Amino acid sequence: MDYLLKRQMDQEALELDALYAEAGKRCCELEDAFADEELQKRIDAVKSFQEKQALNKRCKNCFALLNQDSRFCTKCGKRVEIEIPCANCGLMLAEGIKFCPKCGWRVEQAEPAAKVGNTCKVCGKSLKEGAMFCGGCGAKQQQE
Numbered sequence: 784m785d786y787l788l789k790r791q792m793d794q795e796a797l798e799l800d801a802l803y804a805e806a807g808k809r810c811c812e813l814e815d816a817f818a819d820e821e822l823q824k825r826i827d828a829v830k831s832f833q834e835k836q837a838l839n840k841r842c843k844n845c846f847a848l849l850n851q852d853s854r855f856c857t858k859c860g861k862r863v864e865i866e867i868p869c870a871n872c873g874l875m876l877a878e879g880i881k882f883c884p885k886c887g888w889r890v891e892q893a894e895p896a897a898k899v900g901n902t903c904k905v906c907g908k909s910l911k912e913g914a915m916f917c918g919g920c921g922a923k924q925q926q927e
Contacts, residue, residue, distance in 0.1 A: 791846040795836065802829045 806825040813819050835848040842849060847858035854863055865878040871888035881890055901910045908919035916923055 788841075788846045791841075795832075795848060799829070799832055799836075802832060 806829060809822045809825055840849045842856035842859060842861060844861040845859040847856055849863060856863060866875040869876055869883040869888055872886040874883055874885045876883060901912060903910055903917035903922060905922040906920040908917055910917060914924060
């Protein structure tokens, strides 16, 4: 497993180097680099990549970097497990766990969101009018 993580991190370093090279090349080709949209896109790609690296949120299957709000891995397609920190010891716990395996602290369950308008019956997320499934949790909605 350490080998796979090391390999993934080496690949990411190569990707970042390529992004820097593209931005640098484009910058050298221009007289007014700050007015170029293509250069700005490349700079934004570098910043986005660096933000992912700073978060260090990775897929547990292939170790690919993920955005903060990713629900599925963009590399292997596996569902991303949502983790929350234990309020007592800080250990990251999988969604739905009732007790912390490290300290035994009872994990508080969040109260369901108030039902206002057209919301999911399971997670409380707002739904588009006529939605058959929730975009947040995937639960089928019964039409009233």
